[in-house]
Amino acid sequence: MTDQVDAVFAALGDPTRRRVLDEIGRRGGATATEVAADLPITRQAVAKHIAILSGAGLVDAQRRGRETRYRVTPAPFGEAIDWMTAVGADWDERLARLQRLTARRAR
Amino acid sequence: MTDQVDAVFAALGDPTRRRVLDEIGRRGGATATEVAADLPITRQAVAKHIAILSGAGLVDAQRRGRETRYRVTPAPFGEAIDWMTAVGADWDERLARLQRLTARRAR
DNA sequence: CTGACGCGCAACTATTTGGTTGCTCATAGT
DNA sequence: ACTATGAGCAACCAAATAGTTGCGCGTCAG
Numbered sequence: 001m002t003d004q005v006d007a008v009f010a011a012l013g014d015p016t017r018r019r020v021l022d023e024i025g026r027r028g029g030a031t032a033t034e035v036a037a038d039l040p041i042t043r044q045a046v047a048k049h050i051a052i053l054s055g056a057g058l059v060d061a062q063r064r065g066r067e068t069r070y071r072v073t074p075a076p077f078g079e080a081i082d083w084m085t086a087v088g089a090d091w092d093e094r095l096a097r098l099q100r101l102t103a104r105r106a107r
Numbered sequence: 108m109t110d111q112v113d114a115v116f117a118a119l120g121d122p123t124r125r126r127v128l129d130e131i132g133r134r135g136g137a138t139a140t141e142v143a144a145d146l147p148i149t150r151q152a153v154a155k156h157i158a159i160l161s162g163a164g165l166v167d168a169q170r171r172g173r174e175t176r177y178r179v180t181p182a183p184f185g186e187a188i189d190w191m192t193a194v195g196a197d198w199d200e201r202l203a204r205l206q207r208l209t210a211r212r213a214r
Numbered sequence: 215c216t217g218a219c220g221c222g223c224a225a226c227t228a229t230t231t232g233g234t235t236g237c238t239c240a241t242a243g244t
Numbered sequence: 245a246c247t248a249t250g251a252g253c254a255a256c257c258a259a260a261t262a263g264t265t266g267c268g269c270g271t272c273a274g
Contacts (some may be wrong), residue, residue, distance in 0.1 A: 006122050013120020015113055025194040045233055066241040074195025087132040088181025173220050173271040
């Protein structure tokens with residue numbers, strides 16, 4: 001339960017990892033080597049990051065032939081947002097509105 | 108700019124740190140020693156975590172006498188949510204709705 | 215004034231982790 | 245069949261960091 005949220009925040013905690021996810025999202029899917037081309041790190045480093053993102057359920061792999069293409073699956077974001085609104089809802093009217101919105105979708 | 112988002116996600120990346128923030132939020136404000144009482148770590152460790160949370164603007168300190176009481180200031184959550192919705196909006200209808208909501212409040 | 219309580223700072227340790235290089239394996243193209 | 249491209253190990257390195265102990269300082273109560 002919180003396990004999922006843990007994984008999501010841990011995954012998003014690293015800036016490089018967020019850039020990787022961003023890149024995959026912006027392209028509407030990409031391979032590890034494609035992403036690595038736009039970042040100052042090696043393909044293996046990207047692969048590691050993607051593995052972690054995948055572990056958090058934020059990314060979805062589908063191998064076709066010799067290439068593995070990844071897509072963003074932002075569903076787990078919902079729980080992360082839920083947690084944030086739960087912690088801060090009393091303090092901020094906008095967060096309270098978000099809470100109402102996300103609470104309805106829960107389950 | 109992204110600096111703020113960086114700090115927020117980095118701060119939330121550690122599970123213990125989220126528990127600290129959670130504890131402060133649930134109590135509606137707390138001191139470092141109070142939080143440490145409920146966690147399996149020392150007061151100093153908690154203090155360090157709070158320092159990082161404070162650096163991210165997620166927590167607000169006010170010293171009164173010999174005790175320093177902290178409150179949650181969840182405003183920075185907004186940018187974090189913005190980032191998430193931006194990455195995943197195409198893929199998830201609920202996120203798209205969140206994006207519309209948060210985009211309006213930007214600035 | 216004195217003792218206790220709470221905070222902040224500094225030094226040090228151990229683990230995590232982001233990144234690299236080097237290799238092997240499978241698939242695609244010629 | 246041969247070569248090149250892309251992915252998946254595995255071992256290794258360096259830096260970051262979560263946590264500890266120890267100390268000194270200000271503040272409240274008797």
